Every structure is written in structure tokens, then in C-alpha cells.
Amino acid sequence: MSVFGHRFILGLGWRLGLLVLAAFGFAAAMARPDLGAARIVAALLVAAAAALLWRHVQRTNVELSRFIDAVRFGDFSQGFAHRGQGSGFGELAGTLDEAIKRLRDERHKLIDANRFYEAVLDDAPTALLTVDADGRVELANKAARRLLVRHQGVRVEDFRDYGDAFANALQGGAVGRPRLVPLLSDGVPQTMLVSAAIVHRLGGLVRVVAVQPIQGELNAIEIAAQSDLIRVLTHEIMNSMTPVTSLAHSAVGLMRGIDQGANAEIADARIALETLARRADGVMHFVESYRQISRAPEIRARPIDVPAWGRELESLFRASDRAQGIGFTLEVDESLTLDADPDLMSQVLINLIRNAAQAARGHNEDPHVWLTMTRTRLGSTEIEVADNGPGVPESLRQDIFLPFFTTRAEGTGVGLSLARQVVLAHRGAISVGDRPGGGALFRIVI
Secondary structure (H helix, E strand, O other), X not given: OOHHHHHHHHHHHHHHHHHHHXXXXXXXXXXXXXXXXXXXXXXXXXXXXXXXXXXXXXXXXXXXXXXXHHHHOOOOOOOOOOOOOOOOHHHHHHHHHHHHHXXXXXXXXXHHHHHHHHHHHHHOOOEEEEEOOOOEEEEOXXXXXXXXXXXXXXXXXXXXXXXXXXXXXXXXXXXXXXXXXXXXXXXXXXXXEEEEEEEEEOXXXXXXXXXXXXXXXXXXXXXXXXXXXXXXXXXXXXXXXXXXXXXXXXXHHHHHHHOOOOOHHHHHHHXXXXXXXXXXXXXXXXXXXXXXXXXXXXXXXXXXXXXXXXXXXXXXXXXXXXXXXXXEEEEEOOOOEEEEOHHHHHHHHHHHHHHHHHHHHOOOOOOEEEEEEEEOOOOOEXXXXXXXXXXXXXXXXXXXXXXXXXXXXXXXXXXXXXXXHHHHHOOOXXXXXXXXXOOEEEEEEO
């Protein structure tokens, strides 16, 4: 038994004994009719002894009740130290104070741990969302709040602004098996790796959805694969065509020395060899033009005054022969700046503007080209080149950026592929869609 237990029983014993003695005294006084004053004194002694006994027992209950209430309501600021009360209450107070202190220390540890995990969660590079049983979606960290800024509301349906596939993944897919899901970010489709897990929170089940952008990695892999393929093909073709070209030109020189105009068959042979030599030169030029695709562009970024840059591009276009009869509208945010390679990006935009002018000229009686430069809600720079031409069929919108792909007889399929490489080297994105009112709209986001 503890010290408090011994002292408590001792205090309880003498108070109980005092009460018993007072009770006997009161009974004795009641038996003597001539002791009226003694009865009153005895009754007071009984009341006092009972009060002492009640206070002794009740004091323990009060302290324990106060301790339990402090724990129940989480009030760990309570103190139980009492001096001069005797009967072991100092030991009880010390025990209760130690228990409160430990509970207080444990709470502080939990608060510190929660703050740490909340900081880790909030600063995690992967966007995290939670979906409860009622379909309420919450953006759980900074990455999610930076990525998903277009929608209004907290329902799954409100997230269809980013595409039906993404909303469906939030609704119930990707649990236990990550999925590649397209997500519209700044109007440009981006591939995301979406995974989900079920966790318990506050007695209910909550789905935690992780959204990880991997478009940059996919682009890098695709460009590297294309570059390797083109490098091998052009190397093998040029190795085979170099002797053919050399022999064709040598044969043309010999036939020109032999052909004196008297023999029609010799003249036909000379013409055939000249044609062969020209085609061999054409193939060599064609292959050489594709070798530049196999080399990743070297980016020399520096701050660009976007309004001045836009006016310079307009002047270059208006000074070209292709601008004759083509309307041109420049819309630019005067406060816009951009860190990029101005030479490479200028070449990209000049090619896009020329393509837009050519498409509009052959389709519309009033051909027009628009160049727009603005800032997106995410803080990126958005550049759009639009025309009122026939537009790009949806079935071709992914193919037009591939090497060797072209829809024009005189095209080489190099321009848009190089444009995509330059934009991706800037860690940006390029896409094509429909211009409101008809025509094509190329969008670059950097």
C-alpha cells in the first residue's frame, strides 16, 4: 500500500473514532434530563466530527473528479499541489501533477509531430487530394493548389474543367493501380500519373489521390527515341547515298564528254544520268535537313521584353513576301517578361506565323493571322498563333509534330517537329486546337 493509502486510512480512522465518541457522548447526554447544555455541546461535536469525516473523504473525490475532468476536456494546465492538508494529500497531489505533466508532454509531442507531418504533406512535390464518402474533394497541399486553379467548387463534377478522364479518376479509379491520365493544364494536355489509396479519418473512409506530372519525362524519352532513330537512319542512308551521288556525277561528266549530239541513245543516257544525279543530290539534301532534328537544341535563355519582341516579330512578318494580302493582329500584355532563348523562339514563331498565313491565304477571302502573348493563371507565359484557315483535323493533331510528317506536297515535316523540340527544351508545352470562329490555333505555354 502506498504512503498516501496508509495516511488516508489513518486520517479516516481517527475521524471515524472521533465521530463515534461524539455520538456516545451525545447519547449519554440525552439519557440525563438535567444535562440540557451538554446535549447541545454533544450534538455540535457529532456534527463537527461528521463534517471532518465527510470533508476527509470528499476531498479525495473532488481531487480525482477534477483530474478526470481535466483529462476529459483536455485541460492540462490544472495543478493539484496543496500544502498543509496532511493525511497524504501531498503525495496524491504530486501523483496527479506528474500524470498531468506527462499528458501535457505527450500532447506537445503529438502537436509537434502533427506540425511536422503537415509541413511535409503541404510541401510535398506531388499534388495530393482527398475525396470523402460524400464526394467532397479537398486540395491537400500546395502542389495541388498550384496545379488545380481553374475549377470552382468542391464536387468531383467541378473538376471536369481539367478533363473527363481526370474527373473519372477522382470519382473511383486508380485505387491500387496507378493510371496515366490526361489533364488540361493552362489549356494544354499534360499526362499525369494518378494513384489513390483508402485511409481512415475521423471514423470514416477517405480516398487520397496523388497526381504526379510526368509529361516532361515522357517528352524527354520520346525526343531521345526519335533522335536515336533519326541519327541511325540518316547515318545509314548517307553512307549508302554518298558513293551513289559521287558515281552519278562522275558518270554525268563522262557522258557529257561522249555525247556530241549525233547519237540519240547516248543523249538519252546522259539525260537519265543527269536526272539520277539531281535526285541523288535531292536525297542527300533531304537527309541532311533531318540530321538537325537528331541534335537537341542548345538553349541560351535570357530575359526577353515580350512586347518589344512581339512588335519585332510583326515587323519581320510584314516585311516578308508572304505577308502580302494577309491581315495581322498583335495582342500582347505590356507588362509581360519571359526567360527564354529569343533566337530559337523567334524561329519557332516565325515558322508558325508563316504556316498560318499560308493556310489562311488558301482558304479565306480575307486571310488573317493573330499573335497573342499573355500570362496564365499559373504564372506561365502563353503564346498563341491563330489563323482563319481550314484548321487542323483532330485526327492529325498529334501527328503533325512528328518528324517526317507533313500534309503539304512541298513540305519536309521538319518545321513543327523542330518547334516542338525547342519548346520542350524550354520545359514548355505546345499544342494545336480550333480557333473560336474557325481556323487553327497553336498554343505555346512556357
